[in-house]
Amino acid sequence: DIQLTQSPSFLSASVGDIVTITCRASQGMSSYLAWYQQKPGKAPNLLIYGASTLQSGVPSRFSGSGSGTEFTLTISSLQPEDFATYYCQQYKSYPLTFGGGTKVEIK
Amino acid sequence: QVQLVQSGAEVKEPGASVKVSCKASGYIFTNYAVFWVRQAPGQRLEWMGWINTDNGNTKYSQKFQGRATFTRDTSASTAYMELSSLRFEDTAVYYCVRDGAAHYYDSGGYWVHNWFDPWGQGTLVTVSS
Numbered sequence: 001d002i003q004l005t006q007s008p009s010f011l012s013a014s015v016g017d018i019v020t021i022t023c024r025a026s027q028g029m030s031s032y033l034a035w036y037q038q039k040p041g042k043a044p045n046l047l048i049y050g051a052s053t054l055q056s057g058v059p060s061r062f063s064g065s066g067s068g069t070e071f072t073l074t075i076s077s078l079q080p081e082d083f084a085t086y087y088c089q090q091y092k093s094y095p096l097t098f099g100g101g102t103k104v105e106i107k
Numbered sequence: 108q109v110q111l112v113q114s115g116a117e118v119k120e121p122g123a124s125v126k127v128s129c130k131a132s133g134y135i136f137t138n139y140a141v142f143w144v145r146q147a148p149g150q151r152l153e154w155m156g157w158i159n160t161d162n163g164n165t166k167y168s169q170k171f172q173g174r175a176t177f178t179r180d181t182s183a184s185t186a187y188m189e190l191s192s193l194r195f196e197d198t199a200v201y202y203c204v205r206d207g208a209a210h211y212y213d214s215g216g217y218w219v220h221n222w223f224d225p226w227g228q229g230t231l232v233t234v235s236s
Contacts, residue, residue: 034207034222043202043226044152055224087152091221095168096154 002026002090006099012107019075021086021102028068029092035064035073038101039084047086048073078104109133111141111203111227118233124191127230129203136184137161140206140219143177143188146229147199157219158186159210164217193234200229 003026013019023033031051036044046055048064051071061076075082083106088099114128129141143155156167158177165177176189186203204223211218 032221036223043229044223045226046207046222046224049207049220049222089152089222094166095170096221098152098154100151 001095002029002093002097004088004090004097004099006086006088006102008102009100010103010105012105013078014107015078015080017078019078019082019104021073021104023066023071023073023088023099025069025071025090025092029090031067032090032092033064033066033071034089034091035062036087036089037082037084038087044087075104080106109205109225111205111225113201113203113227113230116231116233118235119193120236121193121195121234123193123234124189125193125232126187126189127201127203127232129186129188129227131184131186131205134205136179137181138209140210141177141179141186142204142206142221142223143175144202144204144223144226145199146202147196150199153199155188157206159217159219160186161210190232193232195234198232198234200231202229203227 005024007022033051035048038044052064063074065072085101085103110132112130117125137160140157142157145153155171158165160179179186204226206219207222207224208220
């Protein structure tokens with residue numbers, strides 16, 4: 001199974017900050033990576049797939065990069081509605097697996 | 108708009124079964140695979156498997172093989188997930204999710220995309236004695 005390790009697990013940031021979240025894979029997976037945002041009590045919401053393709057309707061302040069074993073989700077200017085937990089997910093091979101999550105809180 | 112609406116919360120005793128429904132709207136149901144993902148308290152999201160809504164073929168995570176059953180009713184645009192022999196550790200929110208793009212067939216077989224959009228609202232299944 002492909003293990004995904006997200007870092008940090010928790011970060012505290014202010015509105016307007018640039019935020020970077022990393023997802024590292026236990027083996028190479030090309031660009032078969034997606035990112036999701038989850039707010040408390042809600043289902044996750046797709047942000048990015050193919051490591052860097054922004055899902056329709058997602059604000060352009062979100063971007064993804066990386067390939068192989070290291071991937072990054074960047075929020076260019078953190079907005080109040082962005083405080084949430086973010087998960088990466090690999091779809092290179094079965095079983096599909098998720099990272100442990102990064103909780104972004106208000107400083 | 109594209110939407111998946113799931114059935115309500117369930118409380119079950121250990122050893123029982125639970126069946127969760129997922130009604131799709133806003134798109135052609137049989138054009139997209141439906142996946143099931145669960146989220147136990149304090150645990151990471153966990154993929155359970157998928158169903159080809161066109162022909163009913165299924166793929167299960169090895170962890171749930173033999174205990175989970177995915178079915179669908181195309182006339183009702185509804186997918187179902189049944190989990191049997193429930194254990195305390197099956198307490199979780201269960202999500203149905205649509206594949207991120209339409210499935211397709213080619214000379215190599217049947218293909219899904221394996222990223223998820225949109226998600227159902229989730230169904231809390233509590234296993235308690």
